[in-house]
Amino acid sequence: MRSEKEIMDLIIRIAKEDERIRAVYMGGSRTNPMIEKDIYQDYDIVYVVTETKPFLEDKNWISVFGDIAVMQEPDLFDMAYGRKNNFHQSYTWLMLFKDGNRIDLGIKTKQEMLEDYLGDKLTLPLLDKDNCLPKTQAPTDEDYWVKKPTELQYICCCNEFWWCLNNVAKGIARDELPYAMWMYNVIVRNMVEKMIEWHIGTNTNFSVSPGKQGKNFKKYLTKELYEMYSKTYTDSNYENFWAAVFTACELFRTIALAVGEELGYKYNKDEDENMTEYLLKVKNNCVV
The missing domain is CATH 3.30.460.10 (Beta Polymerase, domain 2)
Known part of the structure; x- marks a missing residue:
C-alpha cells in the first residue's frame, strides 16, 4: 500500500x-x-x-x-x-x-x-x-458535534420509538420478516441512536461528535451500555429478534430517562409501559 x-x-x-x-x-x-x-x-x-x-x-x-x-x-x-x-x-x-x-x-x-x-x-x-x-x-x-435537543424533539423521539414498535411486533407476528426488519433497523433504530447521541451530548457538554452512523459510540458509552447496544442487533430467528427488541426497549428506557433528567424533560412512562405490555402480548399470542 x-x-x-x-x-x-x-x-x-x-x-x-x-x-x-x-x-x-x-x-x-x-x-x-x-x-x-x-x-x-x-x-x-x-x-x-x-x-x-x-x-x-x-x-x-x-x-x-x-x-x-x-x-x-x-x-x-x-x-x-x-x-x-x-x-x-x-x-x-x-x-x-x-x-x-x-x-x-x-x-x-x-x-x-x-x-x-x-x-x-x-x-x-x-x-x-x-x-x-x-x-x-x-x-x-x-460542525458534527451533537446538538442539544429541544423538549419537543425529545418527546417526538420517544414517541416515535415506542409507537413504531407496534409495527415491528405485527411484522413478526405475521411472519413478514423484511417489513419487520426494515421497521426495526431503520425507523426504530434511528430513534435509539438519536437518543444515544443526546446521551453522549449530555455527558460531554455537547462538545463531541458521535461519528458517522454512530461509529464512535463505543468510545463514549460505558461498557455496559455499549454491550446492551450491541445486543440490539439480531438475525432472522424470531426468538432472537424478540430478544433484541426487548433489549432495545431496555436500552432506550435507560438512556431516555437519563437524558430527560439531565435536560429537565419529562419522560412519558405511560407509552413505555403500555407498548411494552402490547409487545409481550403479541410475542405470547395473547392479543385480544
Whole structure:
C-alpha cells in the first residue's frame, strides 16, 4: 500500500503540473484532529478547476492516481434517479485502488467552490495558485458535534420509538420478516441512536461528535451500555429478534430517562409501559 506521503505528494504534483487545476483542498477524517489515523481513511480531495468539461470529456485522466479496483460516480447515480446535478459546476469520482488506498475526488469551478468552501470546518487548503480559497481557521469537527435537543424533539423521539414498535411486533407476528426488519433497523433504530447521541451530548457538554452512523459510540458509552447496544442487533430467528427488541426497549428506557433528567424533560412512562405490555402480548399470542 502506498504511504500517506506518497498519496499526498501525488495529489499535489498532479495539481501543480496541470494548469487547469487552480487550487486543492481536503476534508473528511484526515483533517479531523480528533480522529486517530489509520490505513483505511479516505483522501477527500477537491480540485478547483477552470472548467469541468475537459475533465469529463476524457475520464481516463483519473488513471494517473493509480490502478483502480472499483469506482463509483455518484453524480451519474443522481442522474439515473432523476436528481439534477450541474456537471458544468462539479463532478465526483470515488476511487478504490488495488493497493487499498481510496481517494474521493471532486472537481469544482471556483464559483461552486466559493458557495460551500466555508460550510465545513474540517476543510484544509493544500494548494492555492491564485489565492482564491477563502481564509479558514484550523480544522475542527465542531460542525458534527451533537446538538442539544429541544423538549419537543425529545418527546417526538420517544414517541416515535415506542409507537413504531407496534409495527415491528405485527411484522413478526405475521411472519413478514423484511417489513419487520426494515421497521426495526431503520425507523426504530434511528430513534435509539438519536437518543444515544443526546446521551453522549449530555455527558460531554455537547462538545463531541458521535461519528458517522454512530461509529464512535463505543468510545463514549460505558461498557455496559455499549454491550446492551450491541445486543440490539439480531438475525432472522424470531426468538432472537424478540430478544433484541426487548433489549432495545431496555436500552432506550435507560438512556431516555437519563437524558430527560439531565435536560429537565419529562419522560412519558405511560407509552413505555403500555407498548411494552402490547409487545409481550403479541410475542405470547395473547392479543385480544
